[in-house]
Amino acid sequence: MTTEDEFRADTRAWLEAQCPLSMRTPMPEDERVWGGRHASFRHPDSRVWFERMVGRGWTVPTWPREYGGGGLSAAEAIVLKEEMQRLGCRTPLFGFGISMLGPVLLKYGSPAQKAEHLPKIARGEIRWCQGYSEPGAGSDLASLQTKCEDRGDHWLVNGQKVWTSYAHLADWIFCLVRTDTGAKHGGISFLLFDMASAGVEARPIKLISGASAFCETFFTNVRVPKDQLVGRLNDGWTIAKELLQHERGMISEIGRAIGATVPSVDVVAQRYLGDVDGRIVDPVLRDAVARHVMDDHAFQLTLRRAAEESEAGAASGGLSSMFKYYGTEQNKRKFELILKCAGHAALGWEGAGFDESELLACRTWLRSKGNSIEGGTSEIQLNVIAKRVLGLPD
Amino acid sequence: MSMVLNDEQRMLQAAARDFFTTRLPVGALRRLRDTQDADGFDRAAWREMADLGWAGVLVPEAHGGSDFGYAGLGQILEEGGRTLAASPLVATALIAAPLLARAGTAAQQDRLLGPLAAGERLFALALDEGPRHAPAQTALRATGVDGAWVLNGVKRFVLDGHVADEIIVVARTAGSPGSTDGLSLLLVPANAPGLVRTRVSLVDSRNVADLEFRDVRVEPPALIGAPHTGYALLEPVLDGACAGLAAEMLGSAQEAFDRTLDYLKLRQQFGVAIGSFQALKHRAAQMLCELELTRSAVLAALVALDARRDDAALLASLAKAKACDTAELVSNEAVQMHGGIGMTDAADIGLFLKRARVAQQSFGDAGFHRARYARLKGF
Numbered sequence: 001m002t003t004e005d006e007f008r009a010d011t012r013a014w015l016e017a018q019c020p021l022s023m024r025t026p027m028p029e030d031e032r033v034w035g036g037r038h039a040s041f042r043h044p045d046s047r048v049w050f051e052r053m054v055g056r057g058w059t060v061p062t063w064p065r066e067y068g069g070g071g072l073s074a075a076e077a078i079v080l081k082e083e084m085q086r087l088g089c090r091t092p093l094f095g096f097g098i099s100m101l102g103p104v105l106l107k108y109g110s111p112a113q114k115a116e117h118l119p120k121i122a123r124g125e126i127r128w129c130q131g132y133s134e135p136g137a138g139s140d141l142a143s144l145q146t147k148c149e150d151r152g153d154h155w156l157v158n159g160q161k162v163w164t165s166y167a168h169l170a171d172w173i174f175c176l177v178r179t180d181t182g183a184k185h186g187g188i189s190f191l192l193f194d195m196a197s198a199g200v201e202a203r204p205i206k207l208i209s210g211a212s213a214f215c216e217t218f219f220t221n222v223r224v225p226k227d228q229l230v231g232r233l234n235d236g237w238t239i240a241k242e243l244l245q246h247e248r249g250m251i252s253e254i255g256r257a258i259g260a261t262v263p264s265v266d267v268v269a270q271r272y273l274g275d276v277d278g279r280i281v282d283p284v285l286r287d288a289v290a291r292h293v294m295d296d297h298a299f300q301l302t303l304r305r306a307a308e309e310s311e312a313g314a315a316s317g318g319l320s321s322m323f324k325y326y327g328t329e330q331n332k333r334k335f336e337l338i339l340k341c342a343g344h345a346a347l348g349w350e351g352a353g354f355d356e357s358e359l360l361a362c363r364t365w366l367r368s369k370g371n372s373i374e375g376g377t378s379e380i381q382l383n384v385i386a387k388r389v390l391g392l393p394d
Numbered sequence: 395m396s397m398v399l400n401d402e403q404r405m406l407q408a409a410a411r412d413f414f415t416t417r418l419p420v421g422a423l424r425r426l427r428d429t430q431d432a433d434g435f436d437r438a439a440w441r442e443m444a445d446l447g448w449a450g451v452l453v454p455e456a457h458g459g460s461d462f463g464y465a466g467l468g469q470i471l472e473e474g475g476r477t478l479a480a481s482p483l484v485a486t487a488l489i490a491a492p493l494l495a496r497a498g499t500a501a502q503q504d505r506l507l508g509p510l511a512a513g514e515r516l517f518a519l520a521l522d523e524g525p526r527h528a529p530a531q532t533a534l535r536a537t538g539v540d541g542a543w544v545l546n547g548v549k550r551f552v553l554d555g556h557v558a559d560e561i562i563v564v565a566r567t568a569g570s571p572g573s574t575d576g577l578s579l580l581l582v583p584a585n586a587p588g589l590v591r592t593r594v595s596l597v598d599s600r601n602v603a604d605l606e607f608r609d610v611r612v613e614p615p616a617l618i619g620a621p622h623t624g625y626a627l628l629e630p631v632l633d634g635a636c637a638g639l640a641a642e643m644l645g646s647a648q649e650a651f652d653r654t655l656d657y658l659k660l661r662q663q664f665g666v667a668i669g670s671f672q673a674l675k676h677r678a679a680q681m682l683c684e685l686e687l688t689r690s691a692v693l694a695a696l697v698a699l700d701a702r703r704d705d706a707a708l709l710a711s712l713a714k715a716k717a718c719d720t721a722e723l724v725s726n727e728a729v730q731m732h733g734g735i736g737m738t739d740a741a742d743i744g745l746f747l748k749r750a751r752v753a754q755q756s757f758g759d760a761g762f763h764r765a766r767y768a769r770l771k772g773f
Contacts, residue, residue, distance in 0.1 A: 266773040280773050289773065290764040294712050301690035305397035312398050326683050385682060386675035390655055393670045 007076055011083045018052045020045040024088040028360075032094050035124025037171050046090070050124065053092035060098055060122045063106065067114060068122030074311050078304075096165070097121035097128040099250035101174050104243045108190075108231040117172075117192070129195070130247075131161040131175030131217060132240070139380050141176075142185045142237060146219065148177035155191065155229070157199075157222040163374065167202035167215035170195050174243075180234050190236035193224040209366035210349075247375045248324030262361050265289050265334055269341040285341060292330075292337055299326060318389035325381035328371035335365035397693055399469070406466050409446065410473035417442065418479040420742045426480060427599035433557050434593075434601035435480045443481060444513020452491040452634075457507035459491070463700040464634055468641035468692065475645025478749050480600050482516050485554035488638040489631060490517030490562060493579070497619040497627040502581065506560065518558035520549035520582075520605055521628075527758040529564070529625065529632070530574045534607060536565035541614060543567075543580055545588075545607040553756070555603030556593040559584050563607070568622045577624035581616045582607075598745075598752040630699075633710035635757050637695035640710075640717035643753045644685070644692050647717070647724040650746040651681055654728045661733070674731060681724050688716040708770045715763035721750040722760075 022045045031043045033050050041047040053059050056070060061077045063069025072080065084091075102121050105114055120126040137144040146159025157177060167173070172194055180187030195202070199222040204212035231239050263271075266280075269289045273282050280286040306319050338361050339346050346361045348354035372378040386392040399407065417439055426434055443449060451467040453459025460466075467488060474483060487510075494506055509515035523533060534547025545565055555561070561582045569576030582589065588610040593603045619627045655678060658669030668674060695713035698706040725747040729736040736743050754760070 266768075266771065270773055275773070278772050279769070286768055286773070287761065287764055290768040290771075293771065294715060294764065294767055295687070297712055298687040298691045298716055301397065301694045302687050305690045305693065308396065308398045322679075322683055322686065325679075326687075379676070382676040382679040383672070385679035389682060390675075390678055392655075392658060392675050392678065393667050 004075065004079060008079050008083065011080055012086075014056075015083055015087055015089060018049075019087060019089045020049055023049040023090045023092075025090075026088075027090045031090075033092060033124065034094050034127050034166070034169070036095075036127025036169070037125075038169070039124060039127075046092075049090065050092045054123050057122065059093040059124065060102060063102065063118065063122060067106075067118035069118075074307065078307055093124045095121065095124065095127055096130050096174075096250075097126065100130060100243050100246045101128050103246050104239050105230065107242070108239050110227075110230075112227065113192075113230060126171045127166070127169065129164050129167045129170035129173050129217075131164055131167075131173045133163045134160060135162050139377055141240070142188065144176055144178060144188065146175070146177050148179050148189060148191060148224075150179075151223075154226060155224040157191070157193070157219045157224055159219050161217040161219075162205075162214075164202065164215045164217040165213055165374075167195070167217045168204050170202075173200075173217075174230075176236055176240050179236075183234070185237045186234055188236040188240065189233055190230045190239045191224060192228045192230060193222065197222050197224070199223075207366070208369070209363045211363070211367065244376060245320040248320040248381070250375075262335075262338065262364055263357060265292050265337050265341070268338050268346075268361075272342045272345060285337075288337060289341070292333060295330060295333075299330060318385050321376075321381040321384040321388070324375060325372075325378050325385070328368075329378060331371050332368050335361070335368045339365060396697065397690065399465075399693075402462070403466055403469055406462060407469040407473060410448075410470040411476070413443070413446070414473050414477040414479050418474070418481070419477050420745060423478045423480055423599060423745065424742075434599075435482065435557070440481055441513055443483070444511070447511075448483065449487050449513040450491065450507075450511025451487055452495065453507050453511040454495060457495070457503060458511040459495075459507070460511075463696075464637060465693070465696040465700055467638060468696040471638050471642040472645035472648075472692075475642035475647075476649040478598075478646060478745055482513075482554055482557070484635070484639060484642070485519065485558065486510060486515075486517045489519050489553075489635050490560075492634055493519070493562060493618070493627070493631045496631070497579070499615070499618070501615060502618065515560065516554060516558045517560050517562060518552050518554045518603075520552045520555065520561050520563045522552075523548060523550055525550070525755075527755065527762055529577075529628070531571045532564050532566050532577055533571045534563065534565050536563075536567050536578060536580055538567075539611075543612050543614070543616065545580065545582065545610040545612070547607055549605040549607075551594065551596075551602045552605055554601050555605050556591050557601065561589070561605065562618065564624060564628065574625040576622050577628070578621045579618035579624040579627060580612055581618060582610060582612055586610050586612065596752050598749040600749070600752065629707070632757060633695075633707050634699055636710045636714035636763070637692065637699055639753060639756055640688070640692045640713040641696065643717040643721045643750065644688050646746055646749055646753070647688070647721045648685055650728040650743060650750075651678075651685060651724050653743060653746075654678075654724075654731050657732055657735075668731075677727060677731075681720075681727060684716075684720045684723060688713075688720040691716045708767060711758075711763040711767045711770070714758060715760045715767065718754045718760035718763070721754060725750040 031046060033041060033046050057065060057068060058070045061070040061072045061080050065071040098121055102118060105117060132141060134144050134146060149156045172192060175191045177189055177191050178187055179189040199220040201218045202215040205214050205216060206212050266289050269280050269285060273280050273285060275281060345358050348358055348362055447460035448470050450459030451462045455461050471483060491510055494503060521529060534549060536543045536545045561584060563580045563582050565578050565580055566576055567578040588608040590606040591603050596602055658674060659667050661668045691713040695709035698709045728743050729747055732743050735741050
């Protein structure tokens, strides 16, 4: 047996012994564990599963052990992911600390910042939110205006963020602030602070799906300790861009995770269109379903190839943009196709006449529209690919 | 499953790129077309390819092959696709070799695999009988008469049909058209009495022929495998044909895309490179995504075929369907983005468009393979 085979066998045995059976089922969105000061475990077994995974460092498998991680190589982490997928294990802990902040803190954080924040992220003690977009800074993110002044012994922050995911539930924020008005990209810094600070207010925004996952977040004379600025002053854009790459990966992941609670397109099609000898009866929709499932298949193979190439040191840049673009557009196509197959059954808003999966399909269809807007629109991703991968001129 | 090329495959890829760009560049196909070459390929170049071991990539070493597998042959086909190289690689090396190596009798293998690997004998698979790929519709009949087989019927668009020394004929020996049961595979020498071969000129200037069989008689040793079970023998080989052809199509599409990208950076209008226009940038980026997805599907199919995995058929249909759609997208966009130049015969880009459409139809188009994928997946 190779070391990878051994690791796979050990991992499989551990997961089979430790993952409660109830945690091997598709996860409704409200049963997700986000951790934080006000952590909730709606499903009782989710706490058991969460604690076991925390103990193993597998909430953040590739982070160093000293920061609460599992110390796994990228290849081992893929094996873990595959084995978890094989058993259908739920992700034990979600959070922007894990998927976005952690990776850049590991690279740019001071030793004190890493020691302070990373273990709390790994153990799900602090829930983070992301302060990026502003009313006047969407696709043109670097035009952000939230002001951060040096007041000697502290920073003073004033301004407004928008589309701050779960700001009303978060404990801390990583925030892009303007520390120099004389330079656009070169006047941005990357700041961490506690959402419980005086002068912070988060107001949820009601969305087309009826949910309120995003907030408007206001900062009025918020005092932030000097040692909470990450990296160098006015060099925050470097960190911001790198973090966006992690965000893009996460959004394509989350899209799939959300998608996983809704039956796959071929199953929906067979349920609503009927089949003869196992074949979807409507030939037009059968072709469309096959196209969709095959594109998914090819996309999964591409994610796998990219991971292996990156392991072999042959990764090409701009891939996160490609995955973000394709994964989110594909997720939107999935729900449009589900609507086509299910007809009125997938257009129920609430109440009687629909089962849970139908109501979920409708809300998730609406939610999926945001996938290709948040974290850089599809159009921005195509710009990035054209510039960074294809070398096309500005 | 590895999705990264190993050292041997990378070396093969580098050797193939070097060979095709210097020995069989796009200009070589243009020359064959313009001189109306009777063979439609360069026999001297084919001998060199055989000397490099490429004719016998899927032939076991015991029979003089190099046994590099589908993943190895895929690299050669992809590089050949980049220069639109016309050669017997597909019909002889990709299709006939594994069919004989898997299903041929010991006597057939001893007689044919050595010369095949040496590039001395050429083969063709005579399968389709109409304008679209439809193996189940086989109507050409082989009847047992006095212990021999007598063939009557027609085969159309047979790849290398006019230059092959041996034709592998898919014949109906039982049942009726519409079923894949009752098919048999028969080896027919090209000079058999009653066999008429007519070369057909397709838009891609490559090599196909229509074959007519009038009471063509072959003896029992001509049968490959057991009678009536030909499709079961043929199907995995067709999967290989699809994956290999998809590799060639990927190479052609990648080359057409690379040339278009160069043009977008070079061509100036309104005082700037046209590649600075967002309308073109976004379409170029979308093509890149499709090329990358196709590349993954092709590689996965080749690897699965070598490992004889259960999902090889599924992946082969995935690879061919993606390659067909990507080839269509990229070849159309390539001509459009080249503007008026793209409409001229002098520019090579039109040759990529022409080859793409023929390759799309060979061994099933995207729709054919989506239907097959759906069936294999159970919907």
